Amino acid sequence: MASDSPFPVTARNINPKVLKCEYAVRGEVVTLAQNLQKDLKANPGSHPFDEILYCNIGNPQSLGQPPITFFREVLALCDHPAILDKSETHGLFSADAIERAWQIVEQIPGRATGAYSHSQGIKGLRDTIAAGIQERDGFPANPDDIFMTDGASPAVHNMMQLLIRSENDGILCPIPQYPLYSASIDLHGGFLVPYYLDEATGWGLEIPELKKQLEAAKSKGINVRALVVINPGNPTGQVLSEENQRDIVEFCKREGLVLLADEVYQENVYVPDKKFHSFKKVSRSMGYGENDITLVSFQSVSKGYHGECGKRGGYMEVTGFSAEVREQIYKVASVNLCSNISGQILASLVMSPPKVGDESYESFMAEKENILSSLARRAKTLEDAINKLEGVTCNKAEGAMYLFPQIRLSQKAIKAAGDENTAPDNFYCKRLLNATGVVVVPGSGFGQVPGTWHFRCTILPPEEKIPAIVSRLTEFHENFMNEFRD
Amino acid sequence: MASDSPFPVTARNINPKVLKCEYAVRGEVVTLAQNLQKDLKANPGSHPFDEILYCNIGNPQSLGQPPITFFREVLALCDHPAILDKSETHGLFSADAIERAWQIVEQIPGRATGAYSHSQGIKGLRDTIAAGIQERDGFPANPDDIFMTDGASPAVHNMMQLLIRSENDGILCPIPQYPLYSASIDLHGGFLVPYYLDEATGWGLEIPELKKQLEAAKSKGINVRALVVINPGNPTGQVLSEENQRDIVEFCKREGLVLLADEVYQENVYVPDKKFHSFKKVSRSMGYGENDITLVSFQSVSKGYHGECGKRGGYMEVTGFSAEVREQIYKVASVNLCSNISGQILASLVMSPPKVGDESYESFMAEKENILSSLARRAKTLEDAINKLEGVTCNKAEGAMYLFPQIRLSQKAIKAAGDENTAPDNFYCKRLLNATGVVVVPGSGFGQVPGTWHFRCTILPPEEKIPAIVSRLTEFHENFMNEFRD
Numbered sequence: 001m002a003s004d005s006p007f008p009v010t011a012r013n014i015n016p017k018v019l020k021c022e023y024a025v026r027g028e029v030v031t032l033a034q035n036l037q038k039d040l041k042a043n044p045g046s047h048p049f050d051e052i053l054y055c056n057i058g059n060p061q062s063l064g065q066p067p068i069t070f071f072r073e074v075l076a077l078c079d080h081p082a083i084l085d086k087s088e089t090h091g092l093f094s095a096d097a098i099e100r101a102w103q104i105v106e107q108i109p110g111r112a113t114g115a116y117s118h119s120q121g122i123k124g125l126r127d128t129i130a131a132g133i134q135e136r137d138g139f140p141a142n143p144d145d146i147f148m149t150d151g152a153s154p155a156v157h158n159m160m161q162l163l164i165r166s167e168n169d170g171i172l173c174p175i176p177q178y179p180l181y182s183a184s185i186d187l188h189g190g191f192l193v194p195y196y197l198d199e200a201t202g203w204g205l206e207i208p209e210l211k212k213q214l215e216a217a218k219s220k221g222i223n224v225r226a227l228v229v230i231n232p233g234n235p236t237g238q239v240l241s242e243e244n245q246r247d248i249v250e251f252c253k254r255e256g257l258v259l260l261a262d263e264v265y266q267e268n269v270y271v272p273d274k275k276f277h278s279f280k281k282v283s284r285s286m287g288y289g290e291n292d293i294t295l296v297s298f299q300s301v302s303k304g305y306h307g308e309c310g311k312r313g314g315y316m317e318v319t320g321f322s323a324e325v326r327e328q329i330y331k332v333a334s335v336n337l338c339s340n341i342s343g344q345i346l347a348s349l350v351m352s353p354p355k356v357g358d359e360s361y362e363s364f365m366a367e368k369e370n371i372l373s374s375l376a377r378r379a380k381t382l383e384d385a386i387n388k389l390e391g392v393t394c395n396k397a398e399g400a401m402y403l404f405p406q407i408r409l410s411q412k413a414i415k416a417a418g419d420e421n422t423a424p425d426n427f428y429c430k431r432l433l434n435a436t437g438v439v440v441v442p443g444s445g446f447g448q449v450p451g452t453w454h455f456r457c458t459i460l461p462p463e464e465k466i467p468a469i470v471s472r473l474t475e476f477h478e479n480f481m482n483e484f485r486d
Numbered sequence: 487m488a489s490d491s492p493f494p495v496t497a498r499n500i501n502p503k504v505l506k507c508e509y510a511v512r513g514e515v516v517t518l519a520q521n522l523q524k525d526l527k528a529n530p531g532s533h534p535f536d537e538i539l540y541c542n543i544g545n546p547q548s549l550g551q552p553p554i555t556f557f558r559e560v561l562a563l564c565d566h567p568a569i570l571d572k573s574e575t576h577g578l579f580s581a582d583a584i585e586r587a588w589q590i591v592e593q594i595p596g597r598a599t600g601a602y603s604h605s606q607g608i609k610g611l612r613d614t615i616a617a618g619i620q621e622r623d624g625f626p627a628n629p630d631d632i633f634m635t636d637g638a639s640p641a642v643h644n645m646m647q648l649l650i651r652s653e654n655d656g657i658l659c660p661i662p663q664y665p666l667y668s669a670s671i672d673l674h675g676g677f678l679v680p681y682y683l684d685e686a687t688g689w690g691l692e693i694p695e696l697k698k699q700l701e702a703a704k705s706k707g708i709n710v711r712a713l714v715v716i717n718p719g720n721p722t723g724q725v726l727s728e729e730n731q732r733d734i735v736e737f738c739k740r741e742g743l744v745l746l747a748d749e750v751y752q753e754n755v756y757v758p759d760k761k762f763h764s765f766k767k768v769s770r771s772m773g774y775g776e777n778d779i780t781l782v783s784f785q786s787v788s789k790g791y792h793g794e795c796g797k798r799g800g801y802m803e804v805t806g807f808s809a810e811v812r813e814q815i816y817k818v819a820s821v822n823l824c825s826n827i828s829g830q831i832l833a834s835l836v837m838s839p840p841k842v843g844d845e846s847y848e849s850f851m852a853e854k855e856n857i858l859s860s861l862a863r864r865a866k867t868l869e870d871a872i873n874k875l876e877g878v879t880c881n882k883a884e885g886a887m888y889l890f891p892q893i894r895l896s897q898k899a900i901k902a903a904g905d906e907n908t909a910p911d912n913f914y915c916k917r918l919l920n921a922t923g924v925v926v927v928p929g930s931g932f933g934q935v936p937g938t939w940h941f942r943c944t945i946l947p948p949e950e951k952i953p954a955i956v957s958r959l960t961e962f963h964e965n966f967m968n969e970f971r972d
Binding site for chain 2 (some may be wrong): 292
C-alpha cells in the first residue's frame, strides 16, 4: 500500500465498495485450508490429519455425493446431440433420457445448444419450469416471469442493482444471513437493515422484530426497499410455517416492500412435521395476485438433492413488477446475453424430473431418496454430537444443509483471540482446522447477536466419515475448553 | 409511471444507473424482430419474408454453424463420466476425446464435475490455459493469473467494479465500441472517455487521438483509470498492427493506465496480411514484465471458429496487479463462487485443441478451416455488396464477425426519422427489418462520429443464404434511397 507502488492500481485507489464487501464462506479460514492442503500433498504426514474436509460450503459433490444419473444423461446428450439418433446410444443412455434430450433440443431455436439464448433463457425450458412451479404450488406460473441465471447469485445481484440507489436505500436481511446478501448490498452501495432470527425459538422469524428494525431504519432516514427471507434458512436450517409466511407476506404488502424469497433449499427438508411452501403459493392462497405483492423467488440447481453446484443453473421468478420495470430487468439481463445453456437445461430438469412410468423413474427416485434420507441422518447425528459438546447448543437442521451451533467461549479464549487480533469464533475455527482438517465458517461471517459466537458446518461429509468427524470435533473441543478454561 | 402505481417499485424509484445503461445489441430493433417472428409463426405469409435473420449479434450457431465435434464429445463425456469406461463409448466417441475427458476428470478434485470449483476455476484447467497462452505468445503465463468467468462479460464487469469509484473515474473506450463497455461503465457509475477510431484509415487507433481525449478528460477533473482496446475490433473488424500495439502499451505505461484488452476475436482473422498479437506478448517483447504494465486480457469461448456462445465460458488473464489488489479480485470472484464447469472445460479445450497425431486432429482441422474460410468468403461478399450500395462505404472485416458500414442519409430521411422521434440509423434499420427480415443494429448503439450513421451487420448467415440477403438488402436500399431522395 506504499505510495511508491509500481502499480497504478492499489488498495488505496480501488472502489471502496469492493474493499468493504466480505464473503467469509471463502474467506480467511478457507484460504488457510487450501494452504494446508497443498502442504499435506507436499509433505504427507505433516499434520494430525490426512485430508481437508470442506464443511464451509454447501457443495455436496465435492464431498463425494454422486450426481443424479438421469440429469447427467440428458445434459451429455444435449451437449453432443449428434449421437442422439445413433443405435449405440441406446446401449449407454436410458430411453427417457434420450427422449427428453430430443424434446429439449427441439425446443431450442435451430437446435443450437451452443447459441446464446433469449436473455431470459430458452422459452421452451421456461415453459417447463413454469409448469413445474404450477404443479408445486397449485397456482399458475408465467414463463415470461422466469429469468434464468448462472446459479442464484447473479439473480440476487440483479435485484440489488435494481433497487439500491445509494447508501440511503436499505434491504432488510436476516441475521444470521448467507453472506451473498451482505456482500451484494455492499457492492451496490446500499444499507443492510438487520433483523435478528430468534435462536431460542429455533431461529424464529418474528414480525415484531421486523417492525422494530424497519421503524428504526426509517427513523434514520433509510428507505427500506425489500425484505430478504431465506427459507429453508441458511445458515440456520429452519423451515418457516405457513402461518409465519402469511404474516411476512402481509408485512411486505402493508409496508410496500419487495419480498426477496431465497428458496434454493426447497427440496431440502428433513423433518416430517415441516413442509416447504413457496412464498408465491402462500401469497396466492391469501388472494394476492400479480398486482398485489411484489415478489421475487430465487431457485438454483446447486442445492436440492442433486447439488449440481458446478453447473451454475438457476432462475428467478419475478412477479408484481410494472411492465416498465420488467423492461429494465430484461435490459440488464441482456447486457450479459444469457445464462449458460447446460445450467438452463438442468434447471428445467430439476423442475420436471422423471415421472411415474418413465424408464428412469424408479432409479431416479431411489437416488433421490438415498441422498435426502442420508442427509437427514447426517444432520441428526451431527446435531446430537454438537449438542453434547460443553457450552455448545445447536438448533435442529429442519432443512437446508447446515448446522449453526452457538459456542459459549471463556474469557480466556476471547482474550487469546484478541491477542491474535481476530474474532473469537474465527480463532476457534482456525484452531479446529489446524487440529482436525475440518473447515467450518465462523459465525461472524453470517452475523450474530453481539457477544454470541457460532460457526456454520455443512451436513455434507460422506456418511461413513461422520463418526470420525464427530470424534475429532469432540476431542478438539474438549482440549480447547480445557486449554482456555477461565 | 403514475404515482398511483400499485407497485412499490417504479421506473421513478429504481437505480438511475440501471435506467441510464443501454444495450442496443438486444435493444428496440431486436424486440421488434422477436415480435415479427411470433407474427410470422401465427400468420405465415403476412410479411414479405418467411424468416427473421438475426445479424444483430455474434451468435454463429444460432445461424446454423455446427459445433466442433471434438469439443462437444469431451463436454458430453465430462457431463456423464459414468460412461467413460464403458465399451460402447468407443463406438460413439473418438479415442482422443475419451482420453482428454479422462484427463480433465482426473484434474477435478474428487472427479466432481458437479462441484463448485476454486473461485478462479479448476487449477488443472488453468494450467492448460496458461500453457496454451505460452504456446501462443512465446512468453510464460501463470495459471494463478487466470480467472475463469461465464463468458467475457462478467470479467469486464469485475474490472469496471474494481476501478470505478464514482462518476469522476473515467475509462477510455473506442468509439465505435461494443456496448457492453458503455453499459458496464454506466452500471458502475463511471465516465466513458471516448476516443474515436479513424474510419478513413480502416478504423485506425491513433495515439494522438488517445492523448487528446485523455488530456481533455483530465482537464475536466476525470481520473482516467484504464484504456479499453478491442482487437480484432468490434464492431469495426480492424486488426491492429504490432507497431500500433507497442505504441498503445507505451501510452498506458507512461500514463499509468490499466490496459483492458478485449481479445475475444483472436482466432477470427480473415486477411493474409494481418495477424493477431496478444497485448501480453507485445508488452513482454518490449521488455515489460509483470511489474511494468497492468494488463487484463479477456478471452471467451463464444467467439473464435467454434462460436460456443451458449456455453458461457471465458477467462481473464490478470497481470501487473499488486498482491493486495489481486486478493480483492479474488474476493469478488468468490462471492459468485465460480463460473460454470462446462464453460471452464471448453475454455481449456479452446486453448489446447487436438494436436498433430491425435485421432481427431484431421477432422478437427477440417471443421475449423471450413468455418474460418467460409467466414472470410462471407465477409468479402457482404463487404463488396454493401460497398456497391448508393451512399454507403464499408471498411474491410479484417477480423471479428462484423461489418460496420457508413450510410449517408438524405435530409428527407433524417427528417422522416425525426418525425418518428427516432435516430436516422434506427429508422433505417427498422425499415430494413420490416422489408427483409434482416436484423442489424443501428450505429448509434455503438457510438459514431456525430452526424454520421452506420449499422452493424454480422457476417454469420449461412453461406447459401448470402446471395438472397445481398439481393434483398440491395433492393431495400434502392427503394429507401428513392423514397427519401432530397
